[in-house]
Amino acid sequence: MKKSDFNFDLPTELIAQSPLPQRSASRLLLLDVPVRTWQDRMFRELPSFLRKNDLLVFNDTRVLPARLYGHKPSGGAVEILIERVTGTHDAIVQLGVSKKPRPGTAIILADGSQATVQGREESFFRLRFESPEPLERLLMRLGEMPLPPYISRHADASDLERYQTVYAREPGAVAAPTAGLHFDEGLLTQIRDKGVHFGYVTLHVGAGTFQPVRTDDLAHHQMHREWLNVGAGLVDQIHRTRRAGGRVIAVGTTVVRALESATVDSVLRPFAGETQIFIFPGYRITSIDGLITNFHLPQSTLLMLVSALAGREYILGAYEHAVKQRYRFFSYGDAMLIFPQGAT
Structure with missing residues (x-):
């Protein structure tokens, strides 16, 4: 595949420069992949799309003022x-x-x-x-919080809190796992009260996540290195979730990269170390049943990962819809919820 296969037109005014006053006030585009539909919803509605015994997997890395x-x-x-x-x-x-x-x-x-x-x-x-x-x-x-290059302002005191998930605990990242920025304590309580379980990986997101793909032939692209830890406790949680009929839902592409890096021959095992995994269409993701993610840059490896999960044409169609509906893009923007096997 070619880098140019993942281009789309994005008006610069849709690139969110600051967070909303409330984390969970973001919009949410719900993607039901098998029926090829999407719905415009709000992130605070997320509990209604989750079921008892589902497992949300978060990346608990903490951003350094890097x-x-x-x-x-x-x-x-x-x-x-x-x-x-x-x-x-x-x-x-x-x-x-x-x-x-x-x-x-x-x-x-x-x-x-x-x-x-x-x-x-x-x-x-x-x-x-x-x-x-x-x-x-x-x-x-x-140090100063390392806001992404597409945010055209210096970090201020509010970014110390808002460019950080509320559950961050393992310092080492220099970019936020941005899908998690939409969760506040109230929303987490609602989700937990519904019988949904929480699990955690650690993947220290590096500044290389913003590096462009420099070759048009994706087979020649080499990913940057990132350190991760998928613990035995989480592996056991995932196995229990599957036995109970629950779904494993990744909060962010970094969680997908961590779980897939720890998966060998479709079997998830504990793993700690570096990864350079590059996921793009043709790669079969087996570790998750759903994904919460933000909207990503044109021609980025993150957009390629999401396309591997749900299909390139379908994802680009959803992005075109998001542009028309004036969704907010990138780190401080809105979110998508993707169910590859169906939302119900």
């Missing part, structure tokens, strides 16, 4: 965006700088501490932070 600002000793400004933390004082990063630095180059941070360029890793750089405190603590003190 954008830092500094300067070279010569005075040139440097913007650092953490891609992933690789050690107590080490990270793979993107650098916004006028001239790409060589190994050994120092970057002076806002508090006077220093980071040193260790080398290159494809389009990224390896940095070592010389501060005596652990990197995660340094980021909490100096």
